[in-house]
Amino acid sequence: MDEPLSPAEVLAAMPHREPFLFIDEILEVDDDHIVAAYRFRAGADFYRGHFPGNPITPGVLLIEAMAQAGVVAQGIYLLGRAGAAEQGPLLMLFTQAAVEFTGVVRPGQRVIIHGRKLVFRHRMLRSQVEMQLESGDAVCHATLSGMGIRQ
Amino acid sequence: MSETDVMQKVVTILTPYAKNPEALAQVALSTHILEDLKVNSARLVDVVLAFEDEFGIEIADDDVDAVNTVGDAVRLISAKLS
Numbered sequence: 001m002d003e004p005l006s007p008a009e010v011l012a013a014m015p016h017r018e019p020f021l022f023i024d025e026i027l028e029v030d031d032d033h034i035v036a037a038y039r040f041r042a043g044a045d046f047y048r049g050h051f052p053g054n055p056i057t058p059g060v061l062l063i064e065a066m067a068q069a070g071v072v073a074q075g076i077y078l079l080g081r082a083g084a085a086e087q088g089p090l091l092m093l094f095t096q097a098a099v100e101f102t103g104v105v106r107p108g109q110r111v112i113i114h115g116r117k118l119v120f121r122h123r124m125l126r127s128q129v130e131m132q133l134e135s136g137d138a139v140c141h142a143t144l145s146g147m148g149i150r151q
Numbered sequence: 152m153s154e155t156d157v158m159q160k161v162v163t164i165l166t167p168y169a170k171n172p173e174a175l176a177q178v179a180l181s182t183h184i185l186e187d188l189k190v191n192s193a194r195l196v197d198v199v200l201a202f203e204d205e206f207g208i209e210i211a212d213d214d215v216d217a218v219n220t221v222g223d224a225v226r227l228i229s230a231k232l233s
Contacts, residue, residue: 095191122199124196
């Protein structure tokens, strides 16, 4: 078994970059779970239109942030643990979502994302992922899946 | 369990994932799961998990790579059951 990747190594291995990386830091990661944090930038351009005078972070971006943490980052960790990287680079792609929203994220708010692995088989990862505000208020929860694809 | 029974259960499991109803209506051992039935490859693990639950077997990841057709699945499952 390879040495496990550190949270910083997982973050560095993310394929996403600004302005479409929605993880500032990975607080915890192991074989079964991940905790990540992200602050939605108050100056992000999409707030001008979503919505004028009432800026709310688009739900698709909340799902993206949850998928980046719970599927892509968790997947990078697990694939690294499995030694899969030795057989060539794998890109972890988000493939499936069942999501329910219970709150909103305003510009500049920081969210904490908790992911818990449900299934990791044959390069497919499915996780239960929850997003909360720093206050602990729940924003959304989802079951998300992704696959490691050879590049 | 006969191969015919296994085939029926395999087709039942594949049905909700198959996006080509014409190919599903004429399903045979030679039917290709991805190319003919148009099952999304990202859902193959769900299909395998359903096979494991339905038949009470374990299917190794390497075995999954060798399954292309309905017949491949039926033969693999029948071998595990025997």
